[in-house]
Amino acid sequence: MLIDDLQAVLPPEVLVRDPDVLRGFAHDEAEWAPWTLPEVVVRPRSAEHVQAVVRVCLKHGTPVVTRGAGTGLSGGANAxxxxxxxxxxxMTAIHEIDPVERLAVVGPGAVNDDLRTAAGEHGLWYPPDPASSPWSTIGGNVATNAGGVCCVKYGVTRDYVLGLQVVTGTGELVRLGRRTAKGVAGYDLAGLMVGSEGTLGVITEITVRLRGKRAPERTVAGYFDSTVAAGEAAAAIRAAGVVPSALELVDRHCLLAVDEWKNMGLSADAEVVLLGRSDAPGAAGEHEAAVMVECFEKAGATWAAQSTDQEEADALFAARRLAYPALERLGPVLTEDVCVPTHLVPEMLARIDLAAKRHNTHIANVAHIGDGNLHPLLSTPIGDEDARRRAQAAFDDIVADALALGGTVTGEHGVGLLKRPGLENELGPAVLAMHQAVKNALDPHGILNPGKVFAFHSVE
Amino acid sequence: MLIDDLQAVLPPEVLVRDPDVLRGFAHDEAEWAPWTLPEVVVRPRSAEHVQAVVRVCLKHGTPVVTRGAGTGLSGGANAxxxxxxxxxxxMTAIHEIDPVERLAVVGPGAVNDDLRTAAGEHGLWYPPDPASSPWSTIGGNVATNAGGVCCVKYGVTRDYVLGLQVVTGTGELVRLGRRTAKGVAGYDLAGLMVGSEGTLGVITEITVRLRGKRAPERTVAGYFDSTVAAGEAAAAIRAAGVVPSALELVDRHCLLAVDEWKNMGLSADAEVVLLGRSDAPGAAGEHEAAVMVECFEKAGATWAAQSTDQEEADALFAARRLAYPALERLGPVLTEDVCVPTHLVPEMLARIDLAAKRHNTHIANVAHIGDGNLHPLLSTPIGDEDARRRAQAAFDDIVADALALGGTVTGEHGVGLLKRPGLENELGPAVLAMHQAVKNALDPHGILNPGKVFAFHSVE
Structure with missing residues (x-):
């Protein structure tokens, strides 16, 4: 029996079988992706525990679904x-912050904000900042190659991963990557693990690159009558050669939902708000902020200014982060994550509006607009099955539109279960066959998160 | 016959069979790595030609060794x-520079400096700048994940590759990666191709990310009595939180060799010269330059100053670039490429000095010292076989020392043939087995540059 074998190699408190507790670990935050109750939950304390679990699962041919905080939005962690x-x-330890080499070594369960805080105590900065940063784990961030607000200037999780310790699909505990600034010894298998959503290995330790702390940010805000006008403002900023440290879009639906929840006194006079930031020091930052305000105005902003009130600026960014949970309070939310070339953002936003009308679906928008990464939030009233069907149809149209514009079905949330059909369309059969081959190579028994990202048929 | 089948699918001028010409394509610049004459050379003009070649080679089980300019230093392109x-x-075309999306699309044979020039015409910048940049190709840079002088601040080739068109080991022509700023649709197979040295696919087109042009650089120089003192100066700069846009070490041996060749009037009063640069704009750049000079002085520089003469500064960097060919004029050179944690650079430089003494071998040093990436150049008199044996022994000791210090056997040149034994020691059997599995998955017939990076045994 699986349970007997797990009990034989693990301390009792690592195994969880209480059905009520199992339920809490059965799925992530992706609405509508299928899930089931797991056979058992394990909460290992060490890489050796993880290895023991994988080896027992290998023996029994049992699937292993790895998860951190379960904040995923694609069903990647669903049982x-x-x-x-x-x-x-x-496995939350921050094992090491090395201020000279500018790196950190953490357990996969370390929370994103906790790493940022620990790095800050050494004058350093860990940039990747998904909206889930107060809860999501570095292991989950690595597994999905998480992005965030700062990516427009500072890149995604992939850009910060130096090395990984991983339990492989054959039960080996290995180190991939390095601690040095550069290194090209062999294939970039650490990079291959990033974004592989638990299908190629179980991450037990992560070494990330850190940056020096940056200058305080200036914030600019602009109000617009339409998402399309806001998209044009973002394109203008890019064309002007400014790389903001953040460039976010939040629409009125989101601001209202956050305000109803948190009573933050947010203005919702505008259909759409753009938030830009510059962390360039001194005069360069002043210049970037001025250029952004100018671009807002030229694109038809009804109001645009550099914020002189840090609290107000922080509240606007907090509202951006809270948009998803605020809407979720009102009913099931299906979160989109398409990414298109930045000059096609106005076109993509127009198509999202059309999809909402075509399928009579309520769509709110937040977006990392500087990256072309859009998060239409499709929300439906609780218990309205017909609305759910219409939302799903709008979701499918948006995915197809993104591909038609040369975009991708997922900018930062991952494929999980929700984007599997979109992925097949995006990659095509030859590249999908390469995925199958790599999966077979590194997980020959097909036990690691099977059925996520793409349909997988073990060679065994 | 292989030749008949190639003739049947390729225009006549694509095939080269003249033995004198074959010889010019038989090996790269790695001294002492084994090579042989190829059966035939093909010089395709299109991805379709490349695909036709790979398909014919698949039919015959013929190895395909891909090369660009042949400036590699590890034997990766040896026949x-x-x-x-x-x-x-x-295949040198620069197909596209997109100033809005800040990307370029180029053929694999496009020369690194040509891409930089073309990007510059749009106010953009392609950072990766290996010393071979006037000759080496973007395809070769991608295949080896080439680094260069600017990496200390701007990263390596990997950090700029967005997408690739590739002919796979099964003869499919596929697109990997993307054109969007972000994207996590499936495994990072484009990233896996980077640095795989032609063993997983033949690159036929490359999409790279570009940056905006940067501010003019300030240059600082420092003279030191020993490589170890220079290493301490570099560590001090890092500890001070300054990230220079370049931090290079050149020793007296190199300066003398360049001066003998080019008569540039370089000073060789010092044992070692450190060259630092800052491209921070305005006062920030002034501050960084001042901090670097201060770090040089505190570490015992015999002379240190910010250069006020742009020509002089450029001459010093030109000498850095010319060090390898200048030494090669004097006899066979074995180029090392270890990379160690930056705080261990003084220790590694001391060990290189010891290896030189132990094996009575002449070792000159250039280094991307800010990255901990050292290039000891082991040179021997022409025709002196005993000196070659001693140099090989010193080379092996340096590789072992780098691993003992937690470093890697190759920071940016690649494994090719010269670093195969070192790679095996660095990775260990479990990670090597993962490499074999990935190679088998993507090149199941074992025709792509077989025997490079690691010993490969096809499953067939």
Whole structure:
């Protein structure tokens, strides 16, 4: 029996079988992706525990679904039939911050904001900042190659991962990557693990690159009558050669939902708000902020200014982060994550509006607009099955529109289950066959998060 | 016959069989790595030609060795028995510079400096700048994940590759990666191709990210009595939180060799020269330059100053670039490429000095010292076989020392043939087995540059 074998190699408190607790680990935050109750949950304390779990699962052919905080939005961490859910929430250690080499070594369960805080104590900065940063884990961030607000200037999780310790699909505990600034010894298998959503290995330790702390940011805001006008403002900023440290779009639906929840006194006079930031020091930052305000005005902003009130600026960014949970309070939300070439953002936003009208679906918008990464939030009234069907149809149209514009079906959330059909369309059969081959190579028994990202048929 | 089948699918001028010409494509610049004459050289003009070549080679089980300009330093492009050498020197097009999306699309044979020039005409910048940039190709840079002088601040080739068109080991022509700023649709197979040295696919087109042009650089120089003191100066700069846009070490041996060749009037009063640059705009750049000079002085520089003469500053960097060919004029040179944690650079430089003494070998040093990436140049008199044996022993000691210090056997040159033994020691059997599995998955017939990077045994 699986349970007997797990009990034989793990301390009792690592195994969880209480059905009420199992339920809490059965799925992530992706609405409507299928899930089931896991056979058992394990909460390992060490890489050796993880290795022991994988080896027992290998023996039994049992799927291993790894998860951190479960803040994923694509169903990547949803339990599959008969699986072990491996939770990293007891491997939270920040093992090391090295201020000279500018790197950190952390457990997969370390929370994103906790790493940022720890780095800050050494005058350093860990940039990747998904909206889930107060809860999501570095392991989950690596597994999905998480992005965030700062990516427009500072890149995504992939750009910060130097090395990984991983338990492989054959139960080996290995180190991939390096601690040095550069290195080209062999294939970039650490990079291959990033974004592979737990299908190629279970991450047990992460070494990330850190940057020096940056200058305080200036914030600019602009109000617009339409998402399309806001998209044009973002394109103008890019054309002007300014790389903002953040460039976010939040629409009125989101601001209202956050305000109803948190009573932050946010203005919702505008259909759409653009928030820009510059962390360039001194006069360069002043210049960037001025250029952004000018671009807002030229694109038809009804109001645009540099914020002189830090609290107000922070509240606007807090509202951006809270948009998803605020809407979720009002009913099931299906979160989109398409990314298109930046000059096609106005066109993509127009198509999202059309999809909302075509399918009579309520769509709110937040976006990392500087990256062309849009998050239409499709919300439906609780219990309205017909609205859900219409929302799904709008979701499918948006994915197809993004591909038609040369974009991708997922900018930063991952494929999980929700984007599997979109992925097949995006990659095509030859590249999908390469994925199958790599999966077979590194997980020959097909036990690691099977059925996520793409349909997988073990060679065995 | 292989030749007949190639003739049947390729225009006549694409095939080269003249033995004198074959010889010019038989090996790269790695001294002492084994090579042989190829069976035939092909110089395709299009991705379709490349695909036709790979398909014919698949039919015959013929190895395909891809090369660009042949400036590699590890033997990665050396011909193997019975192989087709595929040269990308007729696929040099810069297809597109997109100033809005800040990307370029180029053929694999486009020369690094040509891309930089073309980007510059749009106010943009392609950072990766290996010393070979006047000759080496973007395809070769991608295949080896080339670094260069600017990496200390701006990263390596990997950090700029957005997408690739590739002919796979099964003869499919596929697109990997993307044109969007972000994207996590499936495994990072484009990233996996970077640095895989032609063993996983033949690159036929490359999409790279570009940056905006930067501010003019300030240059600082410092003279030191020992490589170890210079290493301490570099560590001090890092500890001070300054990220220079270049931080290079050149020793007296190199300066003398360049001066003998080019008569540039370089001072060689010092044992070692450190060259630092800052491209921070305005006062920030002034501050960084001042901090670097201060760090030089505190570490015991015999002379240190910010250069006020742009020509002089450029001459020093030109000398850095010319060090390798200048030494090569004097006899066979074995180029090392270890990379160690930056705080261990003084220790590594001391060990290199010891290896030189232990094996009575002449070792000159250039280094991307800000990255901990050292290039000891082991040179021997022409025709002195005993000196070659001693140099090889010193080379092996340096590789072992780098691993003992937690470093890597190759920071940016690649494994090729010269670093295969070092790679095996660095990775260990479990990670090497993962490499074999990935190679088998993507090149199941084992025709792509077989025997490079690691020993490969096809599953067939």
């Amino acid at each position: 599959v039939a008969g699986c072990v859910v491996l939770v990293t929430d007891r | 193997v028995a019975g192989c087709v050498v595929l040269v990308t020197d007729r």
